[in-house]
Amino acid sequence: MEITITINGKQHSIHDGLSLSSLLRFLGINSDRVAVEHNMEIVNKNDFNDTVLKENDTLEIITFVGGGV
Numbered sequence: 001m002e003i004t005i006t007i008n009g010k011q012h013s014i015h016d017g018l019s020l021s022s023l024l025r026f027l028g029i030n031s032d033r034v035a036v037e038h039n040m041e042i043v044n045k046n047d048f049n050d051t052v053l054k055e056n057d058t059l060e061i062i063t064f065v066g067g068g069v
Helices: 020-027
Strands: 002-007 010-015 035-038 058-063
Touching: 020 035, 020 058
Parallel strands: 002 058
Antiparallel strands: 002 010, 035 058
16 A cells, blocks of 8 residues: 655655655665654654654655765
């Protein structure tokens, strides 16, 4: 079954029961270099596996980019 979630303001259809860590892998995002807000609450990296996404959830995913002078 598919559910609809919002990621960074855009709607996406994903498989029901997908964890946050599985979604990040599917999107090709390194979970070590990311901050995630799930329904307006920051998710601790230790909870990525246990955070199961549900219909109408909202995610803001911010990736960190290294660099400097």
